[in-house]
Amino acid sequence: MTTALTAEHEAIRDAVREFAETEIEPVARDYDEPGVVQFPREIFQDAADLDFLAPHYPEEYGGAGMDFLASVIVHEEFNRADPGIGTAVLTGKFGTELLLEYGEDWQKDEFLRPVLEGEAVCGTSISEPDAGSDVAGMRTTAEKDGDEWVLNGSKTWASNSPVAEFMIVMAKTTPDAGHDGISAFIVPTETDGFEVGRDIEKMGLRASPTAEINISDARVPDDYLVGEEDRGFIQLMKFFNENRILVAANALGAAAGAFRHAFEYAHEREAFDQKIGEFQGLQWKLADMMTGIETARSTTYRAAGELMAGNDPRRLASIAKYYTSEVCEDVCSEAVQIHGGYGYTREFPVEKFYRDSRVQKIVEGTSEIQKNIIYDSLE
Ligand SMILES: Cc1cc2nc3c(=O)[nH]c(=O)nc-3n(C[C@H](O)[C@H](O)[C@H](O)COP(=O)(O)OP(=O)(O)OC[C@H]3O[C@@H](n4cnc5c(N)ncnc54)[C@H](O)[C@@H]3O)c2cc1C
Structure with missing residues (x-):
């Protein structure tokens, strides 16, 4: 599968870059306060208006009917401007992938479309304090009671939950069946018994x-089940394939953004009566950084190509996610190094690139879990 960019891809890259450089980059520091619940809702709305949230979704559900590579480019460019806001805005649709693939038409109308139109934010809650x-080690349960599901348990790391209109919650419907006993539910955040805790x-x-999230006898109607009962884990696998490539794109964009700042700084800062960028030691650093970025880009686009071709992208999605997030950490760290002491301060954006994008090695399966998947795919 070729993953060469078309003129349409180049056009969306130009449009997204302009949006990201004018709407995201200038306010990056405004959304960097610890312990304050903040979500860039206006940027989310503006991105939705321009069909940037998920351009590969069908137009009838608020997408642009483009291919998956167009969405990869959006993730790349948003994170190149600022990995904090870039990742946050695009995570605002986290969970709509499951609705698009497995949801009933009415679920798509009532829950998916408002997100893609920028009117609602959602999230997906899989992780628990002990899982x-x-x-498959999750303990949250959903039991049928008449025409309702009753959910109980504790979730953690639920991105967007403090600002979301609804969450997709994964719960055990057959507790002893391991991977085969998990199902996905739409849970509006105002549901009684669904208590979102403090921002971590x-x-x-x-x-x-x-x-x-503490869930105590939270009741949702029986048709809030997404897809088939007990098939949630299988559904998640498809979701992970897609989202791992998009996490790789986030990391790729953050690496490209950190590189841009480092390259500019190397051509401004002087030491020993010359620009530091004239030292071969720095030129080689920058060459290594770009080699990592371009190799990561090839891997990410190739994984996207497998997905678009309808092939199983599992191995390549894990390779892209693992490799690109590791490259991202290295590139961001070197960008700090090239800035010397200034790189360690909030005066320059590179420390923020480092902090914001470090998470890409952890979410959607850690680097170690990606290596397990890659190894398992060899057998
Ligand atoms: C900012 C942020 C946002 C998040 N958003 C969400 C969200 O929206 N929804 C959601 O459900 N979750 C979310 N997560 C949770 C995230 O998916 C988990 O943190 C991640 O899956 C790792 O799980 P854990 O933290 O429990 O680590 P653990 O599973 O406890 O792992 C700890 C360490 O052990 C290693 N390890 C574990 N098992 C193996 C193994 N079999 N082989 C080798 N090494 C292993 C891991 O790689 C890691 O280094 C988020 C996390 C963060 C930090």
């Missing part, structure tokens, strides 16, 4: 509020 990588203070990504 992160080990998804994080080292970065503060534009994206994250909280624990």
